[in-house]
Amino acid sequence: MVEVASASQADIDWLVRQDASAGKAWVSRCVALGEYLLARQAGEIVGFLRFSRFWGRVPYMEMIRIQPAHRRSGVGTALFLAWEEAMRAEGARMLMTSSECDESRPQDWHRRNGFAEIGAIELPGLQSVPEVFFIKHIG
Structure with missing residues (x-):
């Protein structure tokens, strides 16, 4: 079972390693703004989705990355559906x-x-x- 939730400060080091092109300052900014969702299985982080808002309004999925051993198992879809529902709930x-x-x-x-x-x-x-x-x- 995949659990999806917003990233927290405790997840920053993992995200910096996995989303290396973003850099620590950007990762920290995105976590503070709630712009990362994490997927966990059995308590282990297996993927993330990073988003922003195009023109400050349109939810824009910037990156979705799943750990290789968990690809093609529904993790990406679970992340995407959780993000879509959250954006719909915000009125997007x-x-x-x-x-x-x-x-x-x-x-x-x-x-x-x-x-x-x-x-x-x-x-x-x-x-x-x-x-x-x-x-x-x-x-």
Whole structure:
């Protein structure tokens, strides 16, 4: 059984190791704002979802990462569904996410979870390939 809950200060060191590109200051900021959800099985953290709000309003899933031994077992879906429900409870009517254009498996996962592609942008100097954006209407 997967348990999903917001991350706490006690989870920061684990998150910094697992979400290394974010850095400790950003991880700490996101934890303080409630922008991390953690998935646990038998008390062990097995994945996380980090989000923010695009334009300060639209919930945007920035990162979802599951420990390799727990992938394709429903952990990612449990995290996503908990996030979707939390955002709906806050009054959100749309969710947003993205992935690099050459990441077919993440894109397939987004589509299976109700997202539709809405376009792509190039970010020269930051990424070598365009970023594809997806939305899901929830309200």
